[in-house]
Amino acid sequence: MRFLQPFASALLLLAAGTAQAASSWGFDEGSVSVAAKKGSEAVREKINQKTPLSKPVELGSADALKVILTAKDNGKAKRPHQAFVVLKDQESGLEAPFLFTVKESGKAVAQISQKDIPVQLLLSTKPLKASVVIASFGSAQGLNTPVFDVSIKLDANAPPPSYEKPLRYGQKEEIRHTFKAGPQSPPKVISLFFVLAVLATVPALLVSWVLLGGNVDHLTKAIGAAPLSHASFFGSIVAMEFVFFLYYTSWNLFQVVPVIVVVGVVTVFSGTKALGEVQTRRLAGEL
Known part of the structure; x- marks a missing residue:
């Protein structure tokens, strides 16, 4: 123990000397x-x-x-x-x-x-x-x-130096978007004029059928041969016009497109059957 005590003291002095010598x-x-x-x-x-x-x-x-x-x-x-x-x-x-x-x-x-x-x-x-x-x-x-x-000490005769603050990324004021007004319908007077013009073509169509010898006697045969096809074909045409009317008055494009797709599919399949039935009677010489 007497040997270790002076040896430990020497280590402490050496460490202190090393720290001072840094x-x-x-x-x-x-x-x-x-x-x-x-x-x-x-x-x-x-x-x-x-x-x-x-x-x-x-x-x-x-x-x-x-x-x-x-x-x-x-x-x-x-x-x-x-x-x-x-x-x-x-x-x-x-x-x-x-x-x-x-x-x-x-x-x-x-x-x-x-x-x-x-x-x-x-x-x-x-x-x-x-x-x-x-x-x-x-x-x-x-x-x-x-x-x-x-x-x-700046030069009193020269303008003081200036600088622009650098762009800092951080929270900014809320941006409120103002969207422009949606498309508006034309005046009712103009719309009514074109509606009447379209309706006026219906009597003209009927008169043309009479003058050209149109025969409505085969309507009973057509409906009897393919009632579902003819009814669906005519109904799909009326439905398509009604969809266009709704689009003009209240519906938007996202509402119209799915309905047009469904009505269009019905028109294609029913029209194929209905016109096929008419072609059959024409080839048979009934028309």
Whole structure:
């Protein structure tokens, strides 16, 4: 037991030393500067990963913001896999990353101008939070820390930037369809005129039969030879006309079609039988 106690203590010290020795990313020799369009530096401040700058850095419409630092892994200058300056809107939470150009020595430079910043961030009413993000493959812990704020100064002589909000899929207002009015019947006067015109053809048909020598004496023979066929054939014709009348007055197409199919089948079969009976008497010389 006396041997195990110091051995366990040694394991605890070793584990603590390993945890302390775990590497993490950081940076040194950091600075932020704002240069005017002509190239002269107007502002230059040193930055570090522990304490952000107390005052915002102003970025004018013709200025260029430059961030310089040296990335380090556990205190050793090294090139990371990822390095960004991230600008964030404090109200909406929108972010825009800007890539560092990093050398093998860990020296990193990022330049930002107003034309590179999204319109949504340019219209922010509060200074933008600028953070440095450094990370890489392996077990080293990445860095994501705010370092300074950026105050956007738009050109007073230019119109303010604008943008259209992107289309978002979500619940929309209910769409109520207004269907056009259905077809209406013609005036009753016109309909009555054509009905009378059709009825006027019936006497004309009867007169034509008399003038042409039509013989109604065979009606008794026809009905006696095939009563069901002749009755069904004549009835189906009357029924078809009645269906057309109903379609004209009240029925719709979906109501008419099934009835027309049934009546049409009756007309075909009964007409075949009835006309066949007439043909038989004609061939026999009775007509």
